[in-house]
Amino acid sequence: MMTTANANSVSKEAVAATNTDPNEAVAALMLAVKPAAKMYLRQPLFLAFFSVDLLVATAVAPQEKKSIILYVLLAVTLAFSIVATSLEWYLLRKLDLKNKTLEPKRKERRTSSLLFVYRAMRLSPNSVWPVLVPTISIFFLLLIRILFVDHFSTNPPDLDFGPKHGDPDQPNIAFTPGGSTFGHCIQGVIATLFMYMPDGAFLTRWTPLSQNHPMFQPKWLSFLALADLVSKMGTIYPVYNFIKRMIKSPTTFATSSYMNNCCEWVMGAMVGLALGMIFAACVKHVFIRKVLEAEREELSNDSNSNVINNSTHEERYDIAAASAAFSLKEAPNKTQPPDGCLPIVCVTLSNILAILFLLSVGGACAVTGLTWNNCLDGGDDCGNYGEDTNWVVFTILILVPLVISGACLLFRKHSRNVLGKGIVFRINQASTATGVASGGDV
Numbered sequence: 340m341m342t343t344a345n346a347n348s349v350s351k352e353a354v355a356a357t358n359t360d361p362n363e364a365v366a367a368l369m370l371a372v373k374p375a376a377k378m379y380l381r382q383p384l385f386l387a388f389f390s391v392d393l394l395v396a397t398a399v400a401p402q403e404k405k406s407i408i409l410y411v412l413l414a415v416t417l418a419f420s421i422v423a424t425s426l427e428w429y430l431l432r433k434l435d436l437k438n439k440t441l442e443p444k445r446k447e448r449r450t451s452s453l454l455f456v457y458r459a460m461r462l463s464p465n466s467v468w469p470v471l472v473p474t475i476s477i478f479f480l481l482l483i484r485i486l487f488v489d490h491f492s493t494n495p496p497d498l499d500f501g502p503k504h505g506d507p508d509q510p511n512i513a514f515t516p517g518g519s520t521f522g523h524c525i526q527g528v529i530a531t532l533f534m535y536m537p538d539g540a541f542l543t544r545w546t547p548l549s550q551n552h553p554m555f556q557p558k559w560l561s562f563l564a565l566a567d568l569v570s571k572m573g574t575i576y577p578v579y580n581f582i583k584r585m586i587k588s589p590t591t592f593a594t595s596s597y598m599n600n601c602c603e604w605v606m607g608a609m610v611g612l613a614l615g616m617i618f619a620a621c622v623k624h625v626f627i628r629k630v631l632e633a634e635r636e637e638l639s640n641d642s643n644s645n646v647i648n649n650s651t652h653e654e655r656y657d658i659a660a661a662s663a664a665f666s667l668k669e670a671p672n673k674t675q676p677p678d679g680c681l682p683i684v685c686v687t688l689s690n691i692l693a694i695l696f697l698l699s700v701g702g703a704c705a706v707t708g709l710t711w712n713n714c715l716d717g718g719d720d721c722g723n724y725g726e727d728t729n730w731v732v733f734t735i736l737i738l739v740p741l742v743i744s745g746a747c748l749l750f751r752k753h754s755r756n757v758l759g760k761g762i763v764f765r766i767n768q769a770s771t772a773t774g775v776a777s778g779g780d781v
Contacts, residue, residue, distance in 0.1 A: 374757045383616045387420035397496045405496040408514040419613030426620035452630045458758045466534035469693030473700040476740040500598040504591045505721020513602040527607025530573025535615040536566035564685035571692035581699040593710040708733030
């Protein structure tokens, strides 16, 4: 939220903003759009490169036995990531912002629209902290665990985590034939795919072609809360898996089935993340298509009539004003719990599931470190036996969720700064024109 000092600063800058000529306004908005566009292009691109790295590492690994399912899921994630990258790139091409013959006013509207849709589709904190951060933490926990080949007799390309509880007769391999295996994977897909649903539904329902557009209806608020709940429900399995292993094998948690079962869930979550990026890109296309259709309608009206009602056009098609309205909280807040019985129940359940998931992941990291050298029934005849607790490994595993949380915090701060530049500029203009005091969350 903006402070009072920031608001005063914005209001002073707003006077200058109103006097900005169209070319300068376009130049200022383009400076904000470029880093924002690069940021959204890099997200699916990073996932694509990460998938390629894992594919190459699996292919060149010296082990003979390799998981076909691993190859398939990484290839699917790579394909979906490439599709999402292509859609983000095509969105920029569709707007044709580099066209020097495009009128400054139209370029300004298109640029403002793109900034608005980028900001609206930025993952909300309700999705990042309770779902994305612990999911990445589980991934790195499992990655560290499976890469200790000598200690646990693992086979990473086959997703083999070594003997279960140190018993060579009990394999601990992910994606063995069975219905529950792919059930775990599908739940991972649901958890990360549905992270994007509330933001996409919010944008497509509240299509801000007018500042006077009706607010959400109760039924739609219920749908948004339900979509968020579905995402959190996808995290139930890792929580259940953690509790089950803590009851059955608390002293040999590091060599328990938690590893292979959560590996199946995490691989599904990777696929769901790539699918979610495709969904987000498609929502952006739907919104931008409406903007371009409105622009074509305006051009058609201009050609068919010599007298144009400018105020009507401004009300209907000025996405800049809508962008300012969104930032000034004239639109519903995505992170604010809605009114109504069903939404409140959904939000409450979502919060409970989120807390349980966060606690289970933190607990899994800690207990894995504490049981790193343990054998079944306190024995010493397993391959991973060690007399003392490996405090170095314990510390590293404890730091995994903390480091990932810090990295996500820095990235969100960077994205807020990138998107905030154009939004603040837009608020300055709209606030001065309408006499509204700026107090939006940028």
